[in-house]
Amino acid sequence: MPLIAFSCVSSIKNEVYETSNHQDFAIAIHGGAGTILKENMSDSLEQAYLNVLSQAALAGHQILKNGGSSLDAVQASINLMEDSPLFNAGKGAVFTNDGHNELDASIMDGASLNAGAIAGVKQVKNPIDLARLVMDHSEHVFMYGEGAEAFAGEQGMDLIDQSYFFTQRRYDHLIQVQQAPETSASNSPNIRGPISPNQSPFYDPILKNAKFGTVGCVALDQFGNLAAGTSTGGMTNKRFGRIGDAPVIGAGTYANNQSCAVSATGWGEYFIRGVVAHDIAAMMEYGGYTLEQAASQVIDKKIPKMGGDGGIIAMDHDGRISMKFNTPGMYRAQIDTKGKLKVGIYKSDALLTK
Amino acid sequence: MPLIAFSCVSSIKNEVYETSNHQDFAIAIHGGAGTILKENMSDSLEQAYLNVLSQAALAGHQILKNGGSSLDAVQASINLMEDSPLFNAGKGAVFTNDGHNELDASIMDGASLNAGAIAGVKQVKNPIDLARLVMDHSEHVFMYGEGAEAFAGEQGMDLIDQSYFFTQRRYDHLIQVQQAPETSASNSPNIRGPISPNQSPFYDPILKNAKFGTVGCVALDQFGNLAAGTSTGGMTNKRFGRIGDAPVIGAGTYANNQSCAVSATGWGEYFIRGVVAHDIAAMMEYGGYTLEQAASQVIDKKIPKMGGDGGIIAMDHDGRISMKFNTPGMYRAQIDTKGKLKVGIYKSDALLTK
Numbered sequence: 001m002p003l004i005a006f007s008c009v010s011s012i013k014n015e016v017y018e019t020s021n022h023q024d025f026a027i028a029i030h031g032g033a034g035t036i037l038k039e040n041m042s043d044s045l046e047q048a049y050l051n052v053l054s055q056a057a058l059a060g061h062q063i064l065k066n067g068g069s070s071l072d073a074v075q076a077s078i079n080l081m082e083d084s085p086l087f088n089a090g091k092g093a094v095f096t097n098d099g100h101n102e103l104d105a106s107i108m109d110g111a112s113l114n115a116g117a118i119a120g121v122k123q124v125k126n127p128i129d130l131a132r133l134v135m136d137h138s139e140h141v142f143m144y145g146e147g148a149e150a151f152a153g154e155q156g157m158d159l160i161d162q163s164y165f166f167t168q169r170r171y172d173h174l175i176q177v178q179q180a181p182e183t184s185a186s187n188s189p190n191i192r193g194p195i196s197p198n199q200s201p202f203y204d205p206i207l208k209n210a211k212f213g214t215v216g217c218v219a220l221d222q223f224g225n226l227a228a229g230t231s232t233g234g235m236t237n238k239r240f241g242r243i244g245d246a247p248v249i250g251a252g253t254y255a256n257n258q259s260c261a262v263s264a265t266g267w268g269e270y271f272i273r274g275v276v277a278h279d280i281a282a283m284m285e286y287g288g289y290t291l292e293q294a295a296s297q298v299i300d301k302k303i304p305k306m307g308g309d310g311g312i313i314a315m316d317h318d319g320r321i322s323m324k325f326n327t328p329g330m331y332r333a334q335i336d337t338k339g340k341l342k343v344g345i346y347k348s349d350a351l352l353t354k
Numbered sequence: 355m356p357l358i359a360f361s362c363v364s365s366i367k368n369e370v371y372e373t374s375n376h377q378d379f380a381i382a383i384h385g386g387a388g389t390i391l392k393e394n395m396s397d398s399l400e401q402a403y404l405n406v407l408s409q410a411a412l413a414g415h416q417i418l419k420n421g422g423s424s425l426d427a428v429q430a431s432i433n434l435m436e437d438s439p440l441f442n443a444g445k446g447a448v449f450t451n452d453g454h455n456e457l458d459a460s461i462m463d464g465a466s467l468n469a470g471a472i473a474g475v476k477q478v479k480n481p482i483d484l485a486r487l488v489m490d491h492s493e494h495v496f497m498y499g500e501g502a503e504a505f506a507g508e509q510g511m512d513l514i515d516q517s518y519f520f521t522q523r524r525y526d527h528l529i530q531v532q533q534a535p536e537t538s539a540s541n542s543p544n545i546r547g548p549i550s551p552n553q554s555p556f557y558d559p560i561l562k563n564a565k566f567g568t569v570g571c572v573a574l575d576q577f578g579n580l581a582a583g584t585s586t587g588g589m590t591n592k593r594f595g596r597i598g599d600a601p602v603i604g605a606g607t608y609a610n611n612q613s614c615a616v617s618a619t620g621w622g623e624y625f626i627r628g629v630v631a632h633d634i635a636a637m638m639e640y641g642g643y644t645l646e647q648a649a650s651q652v653i654d655k656k657i658p659k660m661g662g663d664g665g666i667i668a669m670d671h672d673g674r675i676s677m678k679f680n681t682p683g684m685y686r687a688q689i690d691t692k693g694k695l696k697v698g699i700y701k702s703d704a705l706l707t708k
Contacts, residue, residue: 113660249602249627250626275604
């Protein structure tokens with residue numbers, strides 16, 4: 001059985017929680033992949049990330065432990081990351097070219113294959129909640145912008161002012177990106193080819209890879225049901241009503257009890273073209289790949305071959321977890337079927353044991 | 355080798371065109387699936403459909419014959435259907451709840467897995483052309499609404515007035531849908547479960563299934579490259595910035611030289627949840643299914659089991675064609691690798707020979 005385990009890089013305890021008498025349950029989250037390097041990270045910032053990642057994983061795990069659904073667990077874990085300014089989702093969403101914040105999210109139920117997705121919303125505090133409302137209370141799957149907000153209003157969701165999303169760091173990043181020379185703007189939406197390792201025009205290590213700051217969660221509940229969800233602010237300086245992979249069912253999010261649940265974080269254009277989340281599930285269902293093999297095939301081979309980068313978290317119907325990324329780091333945490341919490345940031349935190 | 359063939363239902367000739375000395379090439383198109391019944395169709399209307407379908411298939415085939423790319427063929431065939439008021443795409447787009455027309459389209463290149471998609475545009479005469487521009491001239495894959503139109507403007511595309519899309523039939527249909535009782539509104543976006551055969555509140559047989567009027571095309575060129583494209587006006591009376599499957603890469607459109615090219619037309623919500631186009635390709639690539647087997651598995655089994663309906667056209671890397679639908683009819687045409695043109699509308703036009 002392939003199993004990813006990675007050591008805890010800080011003082012976060014590797015606590016073991018009681019497992020239930022029912023079917024195994026487990027949860028995994030990510031807070032974005034990218035050029036996350038230890039030499040660019042202060043101890044206090046590292047600790048802040050580890051704290052929120054731990055809290056988010058624990059929030060979802062508590063729901064699973066109490067017999068709640070994987071959908072509720074996914075939503076709760078993502079809410080915690082959306083409410084933190086550290087991640088590019090909810091409160092910490094990056095800015096568009098015209099100085100706004102446009103948020104995308106999606107959620108999928110592996111039992112029914114039901115799904116909800118929204119893109120381009122500007123006044124929704126927790127986009128994953130609206131994706132859930134779309135799934136549960138509309139006949140549609142995918143809504144955009146003001147239309148999606150009109151639906152939110154009809155459902156009794158409070159719409160908030162855009163000023164909620166203002167964070168100085170994200171705004172400064174927009175200005176940096178817009179003032180950066182075309183040739184070196186590694187975060188610019190005007191580059192599709194691979195980024196050269198020499199391209200590093202940004203001085204804020206946290207924001208350097210803002211296009212990768214998406215958050216996501218996959219979970220298996222005691223009823224054997226998988227779920228996946230993803231929430232993002234998209235790409236800094238995005239224009240043209242750009243939609244990335246996060247709200248695209250099959251690309252950024254997919255869940256199917258027959259195979260696995262997947263949430264992606266990466267260069268959205270490549271993840272859409274690769275139909276990444278569904279591709280991993282399909283390799284398992286039709287090709288007999290294990291979760292780890294399928295995830296590796298897509299993230300270590302297919303996406304880099306196209307010129308893209310990023311990562312995924314995935315969970316199969318037995319609660320096995322895969323966390324694959326081809327970037328230097330990915331904010332991530334998991335509580336496996338044994339109840340063990342593990343949190344990591346850098347590539348070196350990953351310890352593959354088979 | 356599974357081969358779909360269906361008889362020509364009218365005076366359209368089954369012309370045979372020269373095949374090239376190069377690799378085989380072929381094209382297939384659809385103009386929407388739905389409750390299309392011969393008893394509801396006048397001879398003149400039937401002839402009008404057959405004429406446009408034939409012209410559209412021939413336009414793309416001519417490009418392939420001259421050594422053009424499958425992408426150019428897909429675009430040319432779809433343009434012809436977009437310019438006809440008969441189909442729910444371009445000129446004949448249905449109306450939204452607030453009396454507008456919002457168009458979606460996508461295109462994908464099976465050689466590079468490059469793709470372009472747009473949704474919710476209101477001023478673009480030929481949405482498939484804008485999807486192609488997104489693919490060829492932007493670093494993004496998926497754009498929405500005014501943002502996508504801003505990109506179109508920057509690319510020198512003329513934006514047109516919404517009045518271009520006004521057709522009395524489509525507008526009357528909107529009024530019919532909006533005035534129909536909730537319980538019998540089979541075209542209402544407020545129904546997710548299967549439609550009862552007894553639900554038929556609309557008197558215009560052409561418009562009865564307006565949510566299925568999407569157009570699409572798949573093609574194989576002499577260089578062995580597959581391509582797929584889809585264009586639609588969406589669902590009559592749609593609200594909330596609803597996005598269907600047509601612009602979603604993996605759901606409504608997918609092309610990959612390793613497997614096949616697919617364009618879908620159906621109840622978009624189910625096709626998104628089923629990641630239909632990529633699912634067919636994945637069954638072939640990982641599961642060893644033939645094109646026909648994979649298409650049948652998805653359209654005859656998976657989608658009806660979920661409660662949805664619709665159809666697909668698909669082509670494998672040898673130019674084999676599958677046209678699967680679980681509705682009474684699907685407007686369709688093909689010119690196979692032998693250069694034989696076939697056109698059909700009703701289920702009875704399909705003759706499966708193995």
